[in-house]
Amino acid sequence: MPNQIPPTFFFGGDYNPEQWSREVWQEDVRLMREANVNLVSLGIFSWANLEVADGDYRFEWLDEIIDLLHENGIGVDLATATASPPAWLTTAHPEMLPVTAAGVRQNHGGRQNYCISSPVYKAKAVALVAQLAKRYAKHPAVKMWHVNNEYGCHNPRCFCDVSAVAWREWLRAKYNDLAALNKAWGTDFWSQRYHEWNQILPPRETPAGTYPNPSMVLDFHRFSNEQILDLFKAERDEIRRHDSVSPITTNFMSLRHAWLIDYWMWAKEVDFVSTDHYLIAQDSENYIDLAFQADLTRGFAGGKPWLLMEHSTGAVNWQEHNLPKANGEMIANSLSHIARGSNGAMFFQWRQSVSGSEKFHSAMVPHAGTDTRIWRDVVKLGQHVSSLADLGGSSTDQAQVAMVFDYDSWWAMSQRNLPSTSQEYWKLPYDWYRALWQLGVRVDFVSPDATAEDLANYRAVLMPNVYLLSDQQEQQFIDYSINGGSLFVSYFTGISDRSDTVKLGGYGGRLVRETLGVQVSEFAPLNNDVIVQLDSGLKAFEWAQFATARADNASSKFENGVAAGQVAISKTSGTPNWYVGTRLDEESTKQFFSNAMHELGIDRAGGDGVEVIRRGGVRFEIDNINKTVSWR
Numbered sequence: 001m002p003n004q005i006p007p008t009f010f011f012g013g014d015y016n017p018e019q020w021s022r023e024v025w026q027e028d029v030r031l032m033r034e035a036n037v038n039l040v041s042l043g044i045f046s047w048a049n050l051e052v053a054d055g056d057y058r059f060e061w062l063d064e065i066i067d068l069l070h071e072n073g074i075g076v077d078l079a080t081a082t083a084s085p086p087a088w089l090t091t092a093h094p095e096m097l098p099v100t101a102a103g104v105r106q107n108h109g110g111r112q113n114y115c116i117s118s119p120v121y122k123a124k125a126v127a128l129v130a131q132l133a134k135r136y137a138k139h140p141a142v143k144m145w146h147v148n149n150e151y152g153c154h155n156p157r158c159f160c161d162v163s164a165v166a167w168r169e170w171l172r173a174k175y176n177d178l179a180a181l182n183k184a185w186g187t188d189f190w191s192q193r194y195h196e197w198n199q200i201l202p203p204r205e206t207p208a209g210t211y212p213n214p215s216m217v218l219d220f221h222r223f224s225n226e227q228i229l230d231l232f233k234a235e236r237d238e239i240r241r242h243d244s245v246s247p248i249t250t251n252f253m254s255l256r257h258a259w260l261i262d263y264w265m266w267a268k269e270v271d272f273v274s275t276d277h278y279l280i281a282q283d284s285e286n287y288i289d290l291a292f293q294a295d296l297t298r299g300f301a302g303g304k305p306w307l308l309m310e311h312s313t314g315a316v317n318w319q320e321h322n323l324p325k326a327n328g329e330m331i332a333n334s335l336s337h338i339a340r341g342s343n344g345a346m347f348f349q350w351r352q353s354v355s356g357s358e359k360f361h362s363a364m365v366p367h368a369g370t371d372t373r374i375w376r377d378v379v380k381l382g383q384h385v386s387s388l389a390d391l392g393g394s395s396t397d398q399a400q401v402a403m404v405f406d407y408d409s410w411w412a413m414s415q416r417n418l419p420s421t422s423q424e425y426w427k428l429p430y431d432w433y434r435a436l437w438q439l440g441v442r443v444d445f446v447s448p449d450a451t452a453e454d455l456a457n458y459r460a461v462l463m464p465n466v467y468l469l470s471d472q473q474e475q476q477f478i479d480y481s482i483n484g485g486s487l488f489v490s491y492f493t494g495i496s497d498r499s500d501t502v503k504l505g506g507y508g509g510r511l512v513r514e515t516l517g518v519q520v521s522e523f524a525p526l527n528n529d530v531i532v533q534l535d536s537g538l539k540a541f542e543w544a545q546f547a548t549a550r551a552d553n554a555s556s557k558f559e560n561g562v563a564a565g566q567v568a569i570s571k572t573s574g575t576p577n578w579y580v581g582t583r584l585d586e587e588s589t590k591q592f593f594s595n596a597m598h599e600l601g602i603d604r605a606g607g608d609g610v611e612v613i614r615r616g617g618v619r620f621e622i623d624n625i626n627k628t629v630s631w632r
Contacts, residue, residue: 005272007393013347015040029072036382044079048086070141082125083149084111099160112154117166137243147250156260184499185215221411247271251309254297262407273301276310281323287624294340299445308342314362328627335629339613339620394616399442402458409467420525428464435589440607517550538588
């Protein structure tokens with residue numbers, strides 16, 4: 001069953017003993033005990049050392065290290081090692097390497113170097129998993145299973161001929177007949193109608209200045225997401241044949257920019273949600289991004305505890321400028337995740353590598369050893385995590401505000417030929433979240449498929465850029481408003497159905513026209529250097545539109561620009577619902593939500609860089625400016 005995370009706290013990180021001598025292994029377990037490490041993720045990228053040729057398995061070294069860890073009281077999150085196929089496999093089967101939209105086959109040498117539809121890869125991966133599960137299912141050190149690693153991070157889609165066959169099979173299962181597919185995709189435009197299934201190819205590159213059918217591309221995102229999920233389920237099910245007890249997970253990437261996997265769907269298939277998080281060093285407010293992503297992960301977990309599977313002790317190795325963390329920042333980062341529901345704090349990685357692509361990525365044991373600030377902070381954090389262990393079975397208190405986060409809308413809005421190339425799905429949700437964070441208002445995240453029961457306990461539900469809404473989804477949010485909840489709906493919400501077919505009669509469908517009383521007739525996106533003024537004193541950029549509102553709505557209008565005199569923001573009478581038809585600047589967004597939260601009587605705690613979060617009766621106070629955390 002999903003969300004069956006053990007009710008304890010975990011502290012540790014990815015461990016790669018194959019990179020080190022056995023003398024170092026002994027030193028590692030001694031240091032792990034000093035730091036209160038109780039779990040390590042083992043074998044994530046070890047396929048080439050576990051299967052050195054087809055069917056030639058070498059488990060002796062893994063036996064040895066698992067036994068050593070167990071003898072020292074350290075549990076194992078055992079990985080299936082399938083994230084990086086070995087050279088012998090890609091050499092024997094080059095057809096399993098992924099192909100780009102331009103038709104270029106990619107090469108061995110990185111990681112995740114496989115086509116997500118490859119039957120060869122899937123069969124070889126499951127065969128390895130079978131050997132691991134049979135051998136280690138009953139080993140007392142194994143506390144959980146770690147399938148693959150960061151699925152879709154490097155190979156989220158493949159456009160090869162093998163993928164084309166799988167794509168057509170997926171479409172047949174979804175649409176049953178070509179008439180339904182042609183209707184959903186609107187293929188009468190540009191003579192794109194299909195008369196035979198074998199005419200349909202993946203949305204590969206098209207002639208310059210043209211782009212594939214948007215509804216087709218949206219479906220290809222869905223197909224790719226499900227193909228990768230099928231790989232996870234195949235490995236999970238093989239483990240479960242041998243181990244009916246240990247929980248199984250895979251590490252998500254709940255990032256603002258990791259948009260090619262639908263984690264709402266994936267969360268239903270793991271025993272518990274785990275995720276990785278890395279700060280963007282150049283972002284002076286990256287602690288808000290951390291909060292956003294941790295709260296989003298808690299949403300995937302349905303409010304239940306989850307696990308921070310990876311983050312960094314200091315600098316990473318993949319940004320333009322890999323800056324170290326400030327004094328106290330690593331501990332504050334970890335405890336902020338714990339306050340938001342993580343059952344502990346895990347890192348990449350335990351000991352810093354001396355070779356390979358990630359040798360300059362920070363670790364719990366740095367190149368300089370233990371006489372370092374990083375090691376001292378690791379030991380201190382281990383003590384903190386151990387002292388908080390009783391919170392393991394508890395959840396973070398529910399917020400009064402929920403935000404809808406939708407991957408289908410993100411996929412649809414990632415394409416060209418929209419009203420403005422400045423539109424990016426994640427920007428507006430982040431704008432709204434940041435304003436509420438600054439005001440001390442906590443936010444939970446919900447799926448666009450949220451039910452009446454899911455929404456019932458929220459005073460307000462935010463819908464920024466929920467571009468696609470089915471009739472059923474739309475009705476759920478209409479009913480939420482009818483039942484006394486307050487909606488905050490942005491421009492470019494409810495524009496199309498889930499096939500990306502525009503709803504006629506005024507942009508925004510019934511939700512905007514009837515529930516919010518706003519009639520939007522024309523978009524008026526703004527050039528990058530244009531700022532518009534609202535008659536309420538607020539300022540906006542990027543987006544305007546031609547809209548009117550019901551007479552009994554309280555509305556503010558654009559004062560300048562092509563849409564001058566048109567409704568920009570509108571609030572219904574009675575139980576208030578807000579329509580925000582523009583992108584407010586940072587200060588205006590904060591002012592707007594401050595007034596609205598006050599009107600609704602929404603609780604605030606903290607603000608100005610300080611967060612107050614309650615979990616299991618413990619009150620955490622996180623000072624992000626001074627990088628300190630206290631709890632009581």
